[in-house]
Amino acid sequence: SQTIHQWPATLVQPVGSPLSLECTVEGTSNPNLYWYRQAAGRGLQLLFYSVGIGQISSEVPQNLSASRPQDRQFILSSKKLLLSDSGFYLCAWSPSLARANTDTQYFGPGTRLTVL
Amino acid sequence: GEDVEQSLFLSVREGDSSVINCTYTDSSSTYLYWYKQEPGAGLQLLTYIFSNMDMKQDQRLTVLLNKKDKHLSLRIADTQTGDSAIYFCAVGMSGYSTLTFGKGTMLLVSP
Numbered sequence: 468s469q470t471i472h473q474w475p476a477t478l479v480q481p482v483g484s485p486l487s488l489e490c491t492v493e494g495t496s497n498p499n500l501y502w503y504r505q506a507a508g509r510g511l512q513l514l515f516y517s518v519g520i521g522q523i524s525s526e527v528p529q530n531l532s533a534s535r536p537q538d539r540q541f542i543l544s545s546k547k548l549l550l551s552d553s554g555f556y557l558c559a560w561s562p563s564l565a566r567a568n569t570d571t572q573y574f575g576p577g578t579r580l581t582v583l
Numbered sequence: 584g585e586d587v588e589q590s591l592f593l594s595v596r597e598g599d600s601s602v603i604n605c606t607y608t609d610s611s612s613t614y615l616y617w618y619k620q621e622p623g624a625g626l627q628l629l630t631y632i633f634s635n636m637d638m639k640q641d642q643r644l645t646v647l648l649n650k651k652d653k654h655l656s657l658r659i660a661d662t663q664t665g666d667s668a669i670y671f672c673a674v675g676m677s678g679y680s681t682l683t684f685g686k687g688t689m690l691l692v693s694p
Binding site: 473499501509510511513516518557559561570571572573574575576577579 | 614616618623624625626627628631669671673675676677679680681682684685686687689
């Protein structure tokens with residue numbers, strides 16, 4: 468069966484510091500991968516998604532970036548964090564369109580980021 | 584683009600039925616989902632329905648789809664305190680890799 472991991476689970480960082488959040492998926496190959504942010508208002512904001520290694524689509528311009536160095540690894544980074552980057556970051560995966568008829572996304576446990 | 588709307592809050596008593604509603608704008612939507620999020624956790628897929636279906640039942644959960652009105656609902660029978668959570672509606676289209684999520688409905692179940 469497939470599992471998705473995120474770490475760290477919680478993070479407290481000062482303004483201006485760098486960020487690296489990691490997401491890995493097990494039990495599948497060539498998944499689509501997603502990064503979402505959930506702020507206090509509860510809604511999900513899609514930040515990035517990737518349909519393959521090195522292929523990243525950015526949905527919202529900001530000081531964050533994403534990379535996919537391996538098939539089942541997705542990394543969210545920032546060079547300098549802002550207060551507004553605080554939130555709950557969720558990684559998700561879905562089967563590639565070549566393998567499935569649906570876009571069902573499966574979510575990781577999330578990372579709570581607090582920027583002080 | 585697609586827009587998905589949900590009411591923000593619903594409060595019910597334990598044992599009652601809960602109905603959470605969702606509307607969407609793009610009639611081309613093919614797959615419609617319900618996710619559950621408990622405090623501090625990720626989203627858990629509850630169920631989904633294809634656009635060629637009107638209803639889907641899975642134990643205490645019933646999903647109804649009205650394509651004409653672009654309205655989706657989730658009914659939870661015999662609601663329990665453990666059902667207290669945020670419920671997200673999401674819609675997707677065949678051939679696209681992304682989903683559009685509503686802002687979530689917070690369900691509070693009181694004993």
